[in-house]
Amino acid sequence: MESSYRKGLERVARQMILIHRADIVIKLVLRTIVRDLKVRHAGIFIYDKKHDAYIVKMSRGNTGFKIPSGFVKIKKDNPIINYFTAKRFSFCGDFILLDNIEKLIRSPKVKKDIKAGEFLDDLQTNLDFYQARACVPGFFRKELVGVLFLGDKNNGDKFNTKDLGFLSTLASDVVMAIKNAWLFEDLSRQIEVNKRLFLQMISAFVSSIEAKDKYTRGHTERVMMYALSIAEQLKKRGELSNRNKFVDDLRVAALLHDIGKIGVPEHILNKPAALSEEERDIVREHPAIGDNILKGVDELEMVRLGVRFHHERCDGLGYPDGLHGEEIPLIASVIGLADAYDAMTSDRPYRKALSFDEAINEIKKNKGKQFDPKVVDAFLDYTQETNNKLR
Amino acid sequence: MESSYRKGLERVARQMILIHRADIVIKLVLRTIVRDLKVRHAGIFIYDKKHDAYIVKMSRGNTGFKIPSGFVKIKKDNPIINYFTAKRFSFCGDFILLDNIEKLIRSPKVKKDIKAGEFLDDLQTNLDFYQARACVPGFFRKELVGVLFLGDKNNGDKFNTKDLGFLSTLASDVVMAIKNAWLFEDLSRQIEVNKRLFLQMISAFVSSIEAKDKYTRGHTERVMMYALSIAEQLKKRGELSNRNKFVDDLRVAALLHDIGKIGVPEHILNKPAALSEEERDIVREHPAIGDNILKGVDELEMVRLGVRFHHERCDGLGYPDGLHGEEIPLIASVIGLADAYDAMTSDRPYRKALSFDEAINEIKKNKGKQFDPKVVDAFLDYTQETNNKLR
Numbered sequence: 001m002e003s004s005y006r007k008g009l010e011r012v013a014r015q016m017i018l019i020h021r022a023d024i025v026i027k028l029v030l031r032t033i034v035r036d037l038k039v040r041h042a043g044i045f046i047y048d049k050k051h052d053a054y055i056v057k058m059s060r061g062n063t064g065f066k067i068p069s070g071f072v073k074i075k076k077d078n079p080i081i082n083y084f085t086a087k088r089f090s091f092c093g094d095f096i097l098l099d100n101i102e103k104l105i106r107s108p109k110v111k112k113d114i115k116a117g118e119f120l121d122d123l124q125t126n127l128d129f130y131q132a133r134a135c136v137p138g139f140f141r142k143e144l145v146g147v148l149f150l151g152d153k154n155n156g157d158k159f160n161t162k163d164l165g166f167l168s169t170l171a172s173d174v175v176m177a178i179k180n181a182w183l184f185e186d187l188s189r190q191i192e193v194n195k196r197l198f199l200q201m202i203s204a205f206v207s208s209i210e211a212k213d214k215y216t217r218g219h220t221e222r223v224m225m226y227a228l229s230i231a232e233q234l235k236k237r238g239e240l241s242n243r244n245k246f247v248d249d250l251r252v253a254a255l256l257h258d259i260g261k262i263g264v265p266e267h268i269l270n271k272p273a274a275l276s277e278e279e280r281d282i283v284r285e286h287p288a289i290g291d292n293i294l295k296g297v298d299e300l301e302m303v304r305l306g307v308r309f310h311h312e313r314c315d316g317l318g319y320p321d322g323l324h325g326e327e328i329p330l331i332a333s334v335i336g337l338a339d340a341y342d343a344m345t346s347d348r349p350y351r352k353a354l355s356f357d358e359a360i361n362e363i364k365k366n367k368g369k370q371f372d373p374k375v376v377d378a379f380l381d382y383t384q385e386t387n388n389k390l391r
Numbered sequence: 392m393e394s395s396y397r398k399g400l401e402r403v404a405r406q407m408i409l410i411h412r413a414d415i416v417i418k419l420v421l422r423t424i425v426r427d428l429k430v431r432h433a434g435i436f437i438y439d440k441k442h443d444a445y446i447v448k449m450s451r452g453n454t455g456f457k458i459p460s461g462f463v464k465i466k467k468d469n470p471i472i473n474y475f476t477a478k479r480f481s482f483c484g485d486f487i488l489l490d491n492i493e494k495l496i497r498s499p500k501v502k503k504d505i506k507a508g509e510f511l512d513d514l515q516t517n518l519d520f521y522q523a524r525a526c527v528p529g530f531f532r533k534e535l536v537g538v539l540f541l542g543d544k545n546n547g548d549k550f551n552t553k554d555l556g557f558l559s560t561l562a563s564d565v566v567m568a569i570k571n572a573w574l575f576e577d578l579s580r581q582i583e584v585n586k587r588l589f590l591q592m593i594s595a596f597v598s599s600i601e602a603k604d605k606y607t608r609g610h611t612e613r614v615m616m617y618a619l620s621i622a623e624q625l626k627k628r629g630e631l632s633n634r635n636k637f638v639d640d641l642r643v644a645a646l647l648h649d650i651g652k653i654g655v656p657e658h659i660l661n662k663p664a665a666l667s668e669e670e671r672d673i674v675r676e677h678p679a680i681g682d683n684i685l686k687g688v689d690e691l692e693m694v695r696l697g698v699r700f701h702h703e704r705c706d707g708l709g710y711p712d713g714l715h716g717e718e719i720p721l722i723a724s725v726i727g728l729a730d731a732y733d734a735m736t737s738d739r740p741y742r743k744a745l746s747f748d749e750a751i752n753e754i755k756k757n758k759g760k761q762f763d764p765k766v767v768d769a770f771l772d773y774t775q776e777t778n779n780k781l782r
Contacts, residue, residue, distance in 0.1 A: 017408050017567055020574075176408055180571065183411075187578040193690070194585040198592065200688040205596045208653050208684045262599050266657050293599045297591040299584065 005036035006166055013170055016177040020184035022046075023057075025177045029170070030059035033150065037163075040151035043130065044138075045074055045081065046178065047145050054081060054147070056130070061151075079123035084137040085144050089116050095164045096135040098127050134159045136167045138175030145175040202255050209262050213269045216258070219342055224254035226338035226379075233378035233385070234334075245302075250331055253306030257335050260290030260307070274350040287311050288320045306331040310339055313370045325372075333372035337363070337379055340370070396427035397557055404561055407568040411575035413437075414448075416568045420561070421450035424541065428554075431542035434521065435529075436465055436472065437569065438536050445472060445538070447521070452542075470514035475528040476535050480507050486555045487526040489518050525550045527558045529566030536566040593646050600653050604660045607649070610733055615645035617729035617770075624769035624776070625725075636693075641722055644697030648726050651681030651698070665741040678702050679711045697722040701730055704761045716763075724763035728754070728770055731761070 012032045016025045026044055033042040043058035053073045060066050074081065083092050091104055104110050105120045127135070132149035139145065148171045153159070206220050231247050234240050261269060264286055268279050275283060291308035294300050309332035312318035314325050318336075328336075344359040354362065360383065367376040403423045407416045417435055424433040434449035444464045451457050465472065474483050482495055495501050496511045518526070523540035530536065539562045544550070597611050622638050625631050652660060655677055659670050666674065682699035685691050700723035703709035705716050709727075719727075735750040745753065751774065758767040 014564065014567065017571060173405070176405065180408060183575070184578070187575070187582065190582055191578065191585065194582065194589065197689060197691075198585065198589050201589065201592065204684050204687050205650075207687075208650070208680075212653070259596075259599070262603070262653075289599075293595050296595050296598075297588060299588060 005038070008032060008036040009166070009170055013173040013177075016174070017180060019177070020181050020188075022178045022181040022185065025174065025181050026057050027059065029174050030057065033148075033170075034059050034061040037150070038154045039133075040154060041131065042148070042150050043132075044149070044174070045147040047143075048073075052076065054078070074126075078126060079119055080126050080132075080135060080147060080149075081144065082119075083123060083135075084139075084147065089119065091116075094137070094168060096123070096127070096132075097159060097164075098124070098133050099158065101127065134164065134167070136164060136171045138171035140172075140175050140179050145178060146171065148174065199251070199255070202252065206255055206259065209259065212266055213261065216346075219346070220255060220258065222342045223257065223335065223338045224251060226341060226382075227251075227254040227334050229382045229386075230334050230338060230375060230378045233381040234330075234374070236381070237374075237378060239330075239374055239378070246331065249302040250306065250334060252300070253303040253310075253331055254335050254338065256290060256294065256303065256307050257310050257339060258286060258290070259293055260286035260288065262293070263289040272349040284311070284319045302329075302331060305329040306335050308332070310335040312336065314372055315369045318370075328372065330372070330375070333375045337371050337375050341379070396429070399423060399427040400557070400561055404564040404568075407565070408571060410568070411572050411579075413569045413572040413576065416565065416572050417448050418450065420565050421448070424539075424561075425450050425452040428541070429545045430524075431545060432522065433539070433541050434523075435540070435565070436538045438534075439464075443467065445469070465517075469517060470510055471517050471523075471526060471538060471540075472535065473510075474514060474526075475530075475538065480510065482507075485528070485559060487514070487518070487523075488550060488555075489515070489524050490549065492518065525555065525558070527555060527562045529562035531563075531566050531570050536569060537562065539565065590642070590646070593643065597646055597650065600650065603657060604652065607737075610737070611646060611649065613733045614648065614726065614729045615642060617732060617773075618642075618645040618725050620773045620777075621725050621729060621766060621769045624772040625721075625765070627772070628765075628769060630721075630765055630769070637722065640693040641697065641725060643691070644694040644701075644722055645726050645729065647681060647685065647694065647698050648701050648730060649677060649681070650684055651677035651679065653684070654680040663740040675702070675710050693720075693722060696720040697726050699723070701726040703727065705763055706760045709761075719763065721763070721766070724766045725769075728762050728766050732770070 009032055012028060016028060019025050019028065026046065030042045030044065033039065039061065041058060041060040043056060045054035045056055047053075048055045051073060053075050056072050056074065058066070076082075076085075080096070082088070083096055086092075101120055101124055105117065105124065110116050110120060126132075127149075130149060131151050133152050135147050135149045137144055137147050148167060150159070150167070210216055210218075210220055227250055228247065231240065231250050235243055240246050261283075264283055268275065268282055271279065287308050287310060291304050294304050294307060306329065308320070309318075309323060309328055312321065312323045312328045312332060313336075314328070316322050316324040318328075341359055341363065344354045344362060345356065347353045360380075363371060363376055363379065367373050400420075400423055403419060407419060410416050410419065417437065421433045421435065424430065430452065432449060432451040434447060436445035436447055438444075439446045442464060444466050447463050447465065449457070467473075467476075471487070473479070474487055477483075492511055492515050496508065496515065501507050501511060517523075518540075521540060522542050524543050526538050526540045528535055528538050539558060541550070541558070601608055601611055618641055619638065622631065622641050626634055631637050652674075655674055659666065659673055662670065678699050678701060682695050685695050685698060697720065699711070700709075700714060700719055703712065703714045703719045703723060704727075705719070705724075707713050707715040709719075732750055732754065735745045735753060736747065738744045751771075754762060754767055754770065758764050
C-alpha cells in the first residue's frame with residue numbers, strides 16, 4: 001500500500017524527460033503526486049532567471065487550497081529556500097517536515113537561540129501559508145532549481161522517511177527534466193528568432209531594391225499576400241502534399257521573385273513609357289538573374305524554382321525556358337498568378353490599372369493558357385471567400 | 392555484492408539525460424557497465440535512420456574483444472533484432488540469454504520445428520560473433536531504438552533475473568537519453584544551418600549589388616577578411632569583452648557595410664572619373680541609407696552601428712554624424728580601417744592603387760586622426776603576423 005504510488009511516479013519521471021515544455025513537465029508531475037500519493041495538493045517553487053526569484057506552481061487536487069493570485073513569487077532569501085541553500089543552522093537538512101519544525105520551535109535549545117527561533121518562526125509562517133506539510137529540494141549540480149512541497153495526505157497519515165527519500169529522488173529527476181526542457185525551449189526560440197531574422201533581412205533587401213523602381217512599390221508584399229492566400233486554398237482543396245514546407249518556401253520565393261531586377265539597369269526599370277523590344281528582352285532576364293543570385297545559398301532549391309519560373313506560361317509561351325503545363329513547378333505557377341494579378345490591377349506608365357472584375361475576367365480567359373488551371377481555381381476560391389473584398 | 396553495480400549505473404542513467412550528444416551517452420553507459428558490472432565487454436546495436444539499420448557501438452573493457460572494422464552494421468532482419476521486433480516464436484521474450492538459446496536448440500520441441508531451429512541457429516551464430524552472452528532491448532514507444540548486449544562476466548558468473556531486470560530498465564533509460572540527444576543534435580544542426588543560410592543570403596545580395604559597381608568587385612569579401620583578422624588581433628590584445636558576439640556581428644556588418652550603395656544612382660557609382668562635390672555628397676549618404684535599410688530587422692543593433700559609422704573619423708571629420716574618438720563604436724572603427732585599406736590598395740578610375748608599404752605608411756600617418764589607434768595597432772600586428780603577406 002505504502003509504496004504503491006511509487007511505480008506510477010517512477011513511470012512519470014521516466015517519461016517526463018521527453019517533454020520539452022517545462023510547464024507541462026511540472027503539471028504532469030504535480031498531478032501525478034496529488035493523485036498517486038493522495039495528498040491534498042502539491043506544488044513547486046521553481047527558479048525563474050528573469051526575476052531572480054522562485055515562482056510558485058501548484059496542483060491543488062480535489063480538496064487542496066488555491067494560491068491567491070498575486071502571491072506567486074518567493075524571493076531567494078525566503079526561509080524555505082534559505083533552509084536548503086544557506087544551511088545556516090545545524091538543523092537544516094535534506095528535507096523540511098512541518099511537524100519537525102514545530103517540535104524544534106518548542107525545544108529548549110532553540111528557545112535559547114534567538115536567531116534560530118526567528119528563522120524557524122518565519123519558516124513556519126511560510127509553510128503554513130502554502131499549507132506545505134513537507135518540502136524536498138531539487139538541485140542541479142549545486143544550484144537549487146526547485147523545491148517540491150506537499151499538502152497533507154488525504155487520509156491524515158504522516159510522511160515517513162521512505163516517502164521523503166523517494167520524493168527527494170523524484171525532485172532531482174524533475175529538476176533535470178525541467179532543465180532539459182528549458183534548454184529545448186531556448187533552442188526552439190532561437191530557431192524561431194533566426195527564421196524571423198532571415199525573412200526580415202530578405203524583406204529589407206527587397207524593399208531597398210523595390211525603392212529604386214518607382215512603379216512597383218509595395219508590389220512584393222502584395223504578391224506574397226496573394227500567393228499565400230492561393231496556397232491556403234490549394235491546401236483546402238487537398239492539392240498540397242508537404243504543406244508547411246511548401247508555404248515556407250512560397251513565402252521566401254514570393255519575397256524574392258523579382259530580386260533579379262537588381263541586374264536590370266535603372267533607366268529601363270524607371271522608363272516612363274512602354275519598353276522597346278530590346279529593353280523588354282533585358283527585363284525578361286530578371287527571373288534567370290534572380291535564380292543565379294540565389295545559387296550560392298543552400299537549401300533554396302524550391303525557392304529558386306519559384307523565382308526562375310514565375311514568368312513561364314502553361315502554353316509554353318513564357319520565359320526564360322518556355323516550359324509547358326506540368327513542367328512548371330507549382331510554386332512558380334502560384335507566384336506567377338499572384339504577380340500577374342497585381343500587375344493588372346496596378347497603374348503603369350503606359351496604361352491604367354484594370355478593375356477587379358476586368359482582372360478576374362482576364363484571369364479566367366487565360367486559365368490553361370497563361371495560368372495553371374488549378375491555381376486559377378484556388379485564386380477564384382480566395383476571391384469568393386473574402387467576399388470579393390479585393391474588388 | 393551482486394547489486395553493488397546498480398547504484399553507479401543508476402547515477403549514470405540519471406546524469407546522461409543532460410548529455411546532448413548521443414555518442415557520448417553511449418560511451419558513458421557502456422564504460423560504466425563494463426566497469427561496474429564487471430563484464431568483458433558491452434555494446435549496443437543502435438538504430439540509424441540514414442541507413443535503416445543498426446550500428447554497433449562497443450566498449451571492450453580490458454579483456455573484451457574488438458569488432459573487426461567493416462562489420463559495424465546489422466540489418467533490421469538480423470535475428471537479434473527480429474527476436475524483439477517480430478516475436479515470431481513463442482520463446483521470444485524480453486531478453487536473450489545465450490545459455491537459454493543453446494538449451495532451446497537442443498530441446499526436442501525445437502528439434503521438430505525446422506523454422507524455429509533455423510532461426511535459433513542463426514541467432515546463436517550472431518550472438519557468438521559479438522560474444523554476446525546477454526541482450527536486452529531498449530524500446531521507445533513501440534520502436535526498437537537499441538539493443539544492449541554484454542559479454543561474459545569477468546568472474547565467470549552467469550547473468551541472473553535481477554541483472555536482466557535492471558539492465559532492461561537501464562536500456563530504456565539509455566534509449567530515452569539517446570532520443571533526447573538526437574533531438575538536441577537536430578535542433579543544434581538546424582540552428583547552424585539557419586546561421587549559414589542567413590550569411591549566404593546576405594552574401595548573395597551583396598554580390599548582386601556589388602556587381603553593379605564595376606570598381607568595387609570583391610571589395611566586400613576582402614573587407615570582411617581584413618575586419619575579422621583585426622578582430623583576431625584585438626582578441627589577443629584583450630581588447631574584446633564579448634568576443635563571440637562581437638565577431639558574429641562584425642562578420643555581418645562587414646558584409647553589409649556598403650549595402651546603402653543600392654540607394655546611390657548607377658551613373659554615379661560607375662562614373663569613370665573623380666566625382667563632383669555634389670555627387671560625392673550623394674555617395675556619402677550610403678552609410679545612413681544602409682542603416683535605414685536594416686532598421687526593420689531585429690537584433691541587428693550592433694550591426695547597424697557598424698554600417699552607419701564606418702566612415703566616421705577619430706578627429707570628427709567623418710560622416711554621416713561627425714562622431715569623435717570614443718564615440719565611434721569599435722565595430723565601425725574596425726570596418727572603417729579594413730574598408731580604407733582595401734580602397735587604398737585598389738585601382739580607381741582616377742588613380743592607381745597604393746603599394747602595400749605606401750598604404751601602411753598612410754595608415755600609420757592617420758593613426759588617431761582618421762583611425763582609432765588601437766585598431767591601427769591590431770591591424771599592424773596582423774600584417775606583421777602574416778609576415779606582411781598582404782604586400
